[in-house]
Amino acid sequence: MPAPLAYALIATDLDGTLLRGDDAVSERSLAALARAAAAGARHLVVTGRPAPRVRPLLKALGTTGLAVCGQGAQLYDAGTDRLLWSVTLDTETAETALGKIEAEVGEVYAAVDQDGVDGLTLIEPGYRMPHPTLPARRVERREELWSAPISKVLLRHPVLSDDELAATARGVVGSLATVTMSGPGTVELQPCGITKATGLALAAEHLGLGRHSALAFGDMPNDIPMFQWAARGVAMANAHPELKAVADEVTTSNEDDGVAVVLERLFP
Structure with a gap:
């Protein structure tokens, strides 16, 4: 019987985190995410970008499942191209x-x-x-x-x-x-009360996963609620000081494939 995964849910911000400055995901990061997926982990994009601005990136990642968009205000299903849940600001x-x-x-x-x-x-x-x-x-x-x-x-x-x-x-x-x-x-x-943690928790529920198995990556203060919800939060070297202050770990920068550096260690 295989050993249980330390982190079955990998939540990554996009800008300044998984994406490089040219909006691309490096081959190294793609390979690291693929290794994690092969081990049974689920990858969730958790971004401030609204769903329409995430579509091309999800396609590049090969994602056909869920993505948390709009700072947690939208739960988007890439496979069906529809919002499963959304909250609007009056x-x-x-x-x-x-x-x-x-x-x-x-x-x-x-x-x-x-x-x-x-x-x-x-x-x-x-x-x-x-x-x-x-x-x-x-x-x-x-x-x-x-x-x-x-x-x-x-x-x-x-x-x-x-x-x-x-x-x-x-x-x-x-x-x-x-x-x-x-x-x-x-x-x-x-909308009041809506954060990345709101959307991430809802997505995790849909996937049948809990916060104890979640690993989160980010770079800005809007990622703080996500770090507080997840079991472990990893800030990029280029992250805002407020996020680094609450992170469990600081990896290399987004330009230096900081997400991949951690995943390669956890999913060798």
């Missing part, structure tokens, strides 16, 4: 939260990810996409951001750092929304 609530933030820090630039497998990313004047490879549609007025149900709001400030903007937003938004920071230039508002 647009009036989003407007109120934005108003509270701007009352503190002045004008911010906003974008939204629409809900659904074909939802668009809309950006208002002044907003610059942190990932230029991701498609977005520019609108003329903020009111147009609310034209369809949304999963989250993305914020940028012309002067404040991401840490400063996120801290201020958390202080004034309260229970209107959950504030996360998922990457350089990416402060986000999502």
